[in-house]
Amino acid sequence: MHRKQIRLNAFDMNCVGHIQHGLWTHPRDRSASYNTLGYWQNLARIAERGLFDGIFLADIVGVYDVYKDSAAPSIIDAVQIPVNDPLLLVPAMAAVTRHVGFGVTCNLTYEQPYLLARRMSTLDHLTNGRIGWNIVTGYLDSAARGMGRAAQPDHDDRYDVADEYLELAYKLWEGSWEDDAVLRDKDNRVYARPEKIHRIRHHGRHYQLDAIHLSEPSPQRTPVLYQAGASTRGRRFAATHAECIFVNAANKPLVTSIVADIRAQAAAQGRDPADILMFAGRTVVVGRTHAEAEAKFRDYQAHASAEGGLAHFSSSIGVDLSRYELDEPIRHDKNNANNSALEAITSRSKEPWTVRRIINEMGLGGRQKPFVGSAEEVADDMIAWVEETGIDGFNLSRTVTPECLEDFVELVVPILQERGVYKRDYAEGTLREKLFGPGRARLAASHPAARQRRQGRDQAVAGVLADAVT
């Protein structure tokens, strides 16, 4: 019997402390080398050795300063600060790999669509079709202040802006250059045909543009679209646009309901639910035996920082957790801009959430307790998650790096392969083809981006077509 194949992303970030805080202090941890090319090229090689589908790079523009009303705890523990630009890692990692994909977070709120579209096209060219874009709209007021605004726009408004942003990006990626626009015909001295290149005239509520896309068609055109919104509005956005969705919830019933809800919403919009892959966040500490894994976990744990975790978590939920006693129930403030994140954790259980409980559940100073076990136990756990919740795979957070990824590749991947739930080789083609099958380099016809295509619709010649560039 053919079993559902598990998809894997290495979840990382161009910084020292990503999710599991304090572990940079472990003697074997190399995350403080995040600012060197060798560090990232090594990571990419390990991921490709393990046949990972992708390296998923988070990003944040801003600093976590809600806890103790200060950025100091984040700075001391390197909690996503300093944080360097993630896109610039991709070319170096792509140069030493052939297959692994790259899902990169870019906050659209502060980037011109005309330029962001070009960046993504450039990377799709340079990686030969291995780029994905994790669409975020940002949630930190500290980011807004970096851009000269007092605060973030409202949560739902940000998604309305994002909808229009994507519509415009699709026009540039899918609608500006026809498939046969580029000839590269040296003999007849025609690089590209103007009559096959269309000016995008977009006059929307939030964006104005009157230009052709600056890049010629890349292997995937639109990058593979990742998204991670858990709120009602975020899920609607994901169901509309996303191809890979990061479901950030800790227990199976919640993940199951989110997965079912998003697939139903996608279907209601005319998309094939199979065109969406869902990834659960997971942190794994694996050993050759259960005892070895437990010992490793205790060793890691001795280097973890609960303070760093609270600094991160306070910004995520918009609540300064330093104002609470250890066992005081955390209150739900209706005016909190990050309500949805707080809701997502508080709705997990009937028990009241307290700082003590948060620290206990984090385990390693991060936001999620690791799964600790032998390779077989880890594999069983992953398979159970996939079978019981309907997810397709995992974003694996790092602990002590890069050994955590090496351990996983060496120990868990062979077991997953034995169990028939993990590929033994990469498929050929672009990232989208690897994820969705041969012939799927481009977005499906049922995706809203496809509406922006022109091929076969208006094949008019130059001078006739009003929006051809001549």
Add this chain to the structure above:
Amino acid sequence: MHRKQIRLNAFDMNCVGHIQHGLWTHPRDRSASYNTLGYWQNLARIAERGLFDGIFLADIVGVYDVYKDSAAPSIIDAVQIPVNDPLLLVPAMAAVTRHVGFGVTCNLTYEQPYLLARRMSTLDHLTNGRIGWNIVTGYLDSAARGMGRAAQPDHDDRYDVADEYLELAYKLWEGSWEDDAVLRDKDNRVYARPEKIHRIRHHGRHYQLDAIHLSEPSPQRTPVLYQAGASTRGRRFAATHAECIFVNAANKPLVTSIVADIRAQAAAQGRDPADILMFAGRTVVVGRTHAEAEAKFRDYQAHASAEGGLAHFSSSIGVDLSRYELDEPIRHDKNNANNSALEAITSRSKEPWTVRRIINEMGLGGRQKPFVGSAEEVADDMIAWVEETGIDGFNLSRTVTPECLEDFVELVVPILQERGVYKRDYAEGTLREKLFGPGRARLAASHPAARQRRQGRDQAVAGVLADAVT
């Protein structure tokens, strides 16, 4: 006698046709592979073999659509369209080199200072101090329309905005993190010290920001600053900020006067004129003999595109040259937004400029006629330029690529070395140290960026200093 050392940049762009148009049709030209990593890594290796100081990457966001009132001529000849993002080439090139620097064009008009500063810091980290920023404010209305504006801001206004932009960028690069802010102290579990990291509060005419810089200090902090403005306002800006200046003028007297003027202006502002290096644009076709070079030139010329050159040039000067008869003098329109570029060419001589004359002077379909000769002749020409005009080196444009760079490295570099005007090995250190000497990783104290430094000025502890992040 120690002779003045010649500095060299390979001048290139993430596109097919850069300066010398039509040459992509030459059988040996590889510029249509601009969208692959291997093409750029090969170029970087050749440049480093030739001990080039830098690879200078131009950029344009927009399309040349003045000629024939259409983008079609540019598209047919691939005249800087398609054009991909240049910054994304740097990590891949840096990964296969150790010394060569990278000067990359970024248009500040459409980039948030908070994000651009982080991009540059990221690259300075990843390249280990080999990044430079070519500061441009853009000149194309077609770029403005890509960003939802009707036209570019006025020329001089753009430089006022740029002055403030740089002030803000200096604050982030030089003033946010003190030199000893980052400890990476695993034992005491302190990555960085909050009391050594300062919030930048900038409330200017054009920009608002209230944030710490997202990146920790990189080897050079501020990237090496390149600039190319030739106008009066542009020269003032260059004299204030730039360390490497691209002087784009075709004859020695004009270059001599620009060089002298900029050095005088820099001195008047308290900067050491020796802290500025000036580069002339130059295109070279070299052979083992003069006859071989001439034959090569004729072969290249047969593939050049005058039409492509006119398309490029029409946008540069803001005049649709298709409206002129071949021998009709080109008129000077006082309302032309690109007046300074037109002035720069028309002031070169008393003879009236005509389309025929432009085509003749271009030689290879570009904007500048190549220098054609044997390696000795090329070396003599370069030395004469340096000695007579006071420039420090050259930005060498490509013709048929990469063979033009290979030819130069193989044939001309050894002659320049024999003549004692070119290094036989790289100096150690960052790009700025390679250009200005040991101990010069950071900008000189006389540079305006240095005013934004805090070290040794306010060593207050956390909680006392109002702008420390605690």
